[in-house]
Amino acid sequence: MGLTNHFPALILAILLGISFLSPILFRWVRKASAPALLLSLFLALVMAVYLLIQTTQVGEFSYYMGGWPPPWGIELKINLIRAYMLIVVLAVSLWIMVYALKDLEHELKTDVLGWYYTLYALVVASMAGMALTNDLFNLFVLMEICAISACAIISIKEDRACLEASFKYLILSAMGTGCFLLGVAMVYMVTGHMNYDLVNEYLPVAVEQYPNNMFAASALFIVAFGTKAALFPLHVWLPDAHASAPSPSSAMLSGLVIKIYAFGLFIVFYQIFPRSLLDSIPLNEIILWLSSMGIMFGSIFAMVQVDLKKMLAYSSIGQIGYVFLGIGLDDTIAMTGGFYHLLVHAIMKSMLFMCAGVIIYTTGIRQIKQLGGIGQVLPITMIAFTIGSASMIGIPGTGGLISKWYLALGALEIGRPIFVVIILASSLLNAIYYMPIIVNAFMQQEEFAYEVKAVPRQMLIPLIIGMIAIVFLGVFSRPVIVLLENGLQLFF
């Protein structure tokens, strides 16, 4: 019993611990380093599942770091939504890591692999921390850890494009965290607290006394999380960064890292800010229109790309818009859709980047127009790509449909059918840029023109798991939806 009480802290401890151990293990017992990382990710996942079960039984509960209760200590909090985020982060990163083991041997120099594991574990640890923490300053520190390690898993590849992209990413995310910290300062000035719940308790009075302060703070928070999560028009760093990174890093960044900041914005809006603030300033309206523009422009930019990974990266800008749309619509149903999309997109976009990774691994091709006929030589990979794209478009039977269904239903619920039109229009745009790739891959008459290496089984198994997961989420969505609906009730 004693140990299980400390699970929230242990998850972070294990991940941070392995990030320090990885280079040492890699130096001395090279064979053990990758299994050790996988094992610790798995252990963390098991603990997260345990936390989820616990929170379904006892409801929301807190863990005080070092036994210090707030306002002195750092509080970690577990409720359904946080446990959900935690499981998404850990499960998807474990899954990506399985794939990464083989891919990285190809993309990175062998002697930096140990360092890659370190950075990877750091990214995961900081994201898990962001899901759990209940303290603004703690959130800031974790955001910075995440920013550095996320940039580093791009720049570890050390080619010209990666370095430039990761520098751009670093500068913009430094701007984002700077804005966040300034926002925190504004909040701290008027409330004197950092803990979410205490801030939330004092804010209603503070909003009346210092409306301008809170006005500035909310603007800063939107800029901060918007930059980090690539909310249009703050997305400029994303395409280069995600496209030039090694494929597992792209999967990680597009699949998880931008999502956790969307979650951060959700927490700020619905846990920290009092209802009166959201009602007095049209914050949600801003989020709604920015996300709608992101959805449309992301898809339109994606259409004109010639590089496969760049197209996928632009598509992420559109897809993160759905998550923000769910947050902005301010309705339980839409938000359920947004959070469901968070999971579905994490899986499908990671899978698509993995497919791109397999294509680059086996053939070295990056251009979309060179992919004609590739379906004959890489059938499983391209079937996975097809299922991922189908989910992007929202074909029935895939998870993408369920999230769109909920988002659209939520938009109708609050009487804004225009957003349904935007969702559908972007689905159509998705179809326009995903379909030709699939059609050319399978229907091209001429033989595939490039040399093809055999696909390692370690890369195919994650793809197959991903396909199953997407279809599963499309058919048996009930448990997750129920969990989300129950979880979101805490915030309304």
Add this chain to the structure above:
Amino acid sequence: MLIKIAHNYYYMVAILLFIIGMHTMLTHSNLIKKVIAMNIMDTAVFLLFVAVGYTYGGAAPIVTAPANEVLYVNPLPGSLMLTGIVVAVSITAYALSLIVKIYRFYGTVDYDEICLIRSQE
């Protein structure tokens, strides 16, 4: 109004520094200057935080047994900002190391020139 602003001049200075930093960071093409600007921006926030924690006439928050009635400066912002400085230093270190690598690859630290080189490839 003006008096109010004058009383809170340290806020204004912090915001001014923040804006200078942000503006330089986003508009200057020299990568080193971007990093310096980033530090200015972070420092602005640190100053603001520390200023928020300061109490007029307050003593240093050191626990000495009997002095109950002494007015203390709020120790929390200061300690938090120590962490913040550590974070800022690590980001600066990482950014500088990236710049070294970029200089090796491109032979310049000017972003416009890098873009030019990339567009010619």
Add this chain to the structure above:
Amino acid sequence: MGEATAITIILFVIFFPIVMTPILMSASGRSEKLRNILALLTSAITFIMVLTLYPFVVRGDIIQHTFFEILPNLEISIRLDVLSFSLTALASFIWFLCAIYSLDYMAEEHGGSRYYPVLIFTLGSCLGIFLAGDFFTLFVFFELMSLISYILVVHEETEEALKAGYKYLVMTIIGGLALFFGIIITFELGGTVSLGVGTIINEGSLLALLAFICFLIGFGMKAGMFPLHVWLPDAHPVAPSPASALLSGVMLKTGAYGLFRVIFNAFSIEVMQTSNWDIILGVLAVITILLGSAVALTQNDIKRRLAYSSVGQMGYVLLGLSILNENAITGTMFHIFSHAFMKSCLFLAAGAIIWKTGKRAISDLGGIGREMPFTMGCFSIAALAMIGIPPLNGFLSKWTLGLGALDANATIYVLVLLISSLLNALYYLPIIVPAFFEIVGEDHHGHALQFDVQDATPKMLASMVILAICTIIFGLSPINIPFDLSQMTSDFLLRGGLF
């Protein structure tokens, strides 16, 4: 037999072909013969199993069964009533004949290992559409069928086919999204999308109109309704002929079926008429009929002409749906039957001719009737039925439709029917007459015109002849099962489409 038996049969009918698909795929690796026999058997068994549902339907049973809920109130369910039975039986019958025809036709084409599994899979999903118990299930199967049949459209893999296929794909996805929108609005307004509750939306609001338009786009696109017909004349001719026969003969009807369900189950006749939405449908139907027939006149490619003719003929179906009285619905329903028989027969015959001679242009086909008398005979019978010559079934459907139009005092619709019959005559007779009466020797360009061909193979002929016989006996014969079914359907739907 109880309800449980019926549910089992329905499930079997939908999933048997789908389950057989991977088996066919693996079988095609072993032996082509085994694969062909399996494909034929699958379609035959499916057809027979569909027929065993007949007793339930004549008893007037309605079977509505929910399996599980994907989301609250959004379920996967099945439904059997006389409307769904009629179309299921029709579809499986035509599929069976096309499978027979394919045996010889595909023997000399490439990619049989892809063609047969896809053919059988589309059968399953098509029956799934007709037997779906709510709009969501219907939508799932509709998308499944539309997307999978893309493979049939581009089967030839020529430049032209890929281009047509791409158009088809984009239109399908637009239609699918519109349907999705419509279903969401329906769900929002009515709280359910089940077909088992009668009328989901009881009054016409702006949102309801939006839903209706979305449904119209989604299903109308599939049914080749103007102005969403643009994919049809490109996509149908490029497919292999048995697939064209199915695309034109059966898959177009899924759109019409969807509109039936929308009008009678999502909305009701009262809503349609009080909100004047039937006029929207009527105007579109008239344009579709006239445009389809008129453009068909200008086509020289035989399959393209048939495809445009399909556009015009589907206009009849829409017309009947806009008139909405007993005779009109009977006529519409019966026209769905007759058009399936006629158009499949025409496409199969045209396919046989192209297969034998390699010629697609109508101007090159003079004298073909003497070389391929049976094929051309079937073609002629079906074409005459299209024109509406008594006692063929095309006449009966037009007659009933016309009666319906007169009942509704819409003389203009009767006029449209007559004009389009005239146009039909104008574009079908120039195929038939030269085929039999032009002297084989030289065409008008002075090229030697010699067909050194025999008539089509027995298997191909068999399916054509069966379809031709269907057009004859389901015309004015006293025992006319399709017509009875149509009358039952219209009776059933006008009683509220509920129980």
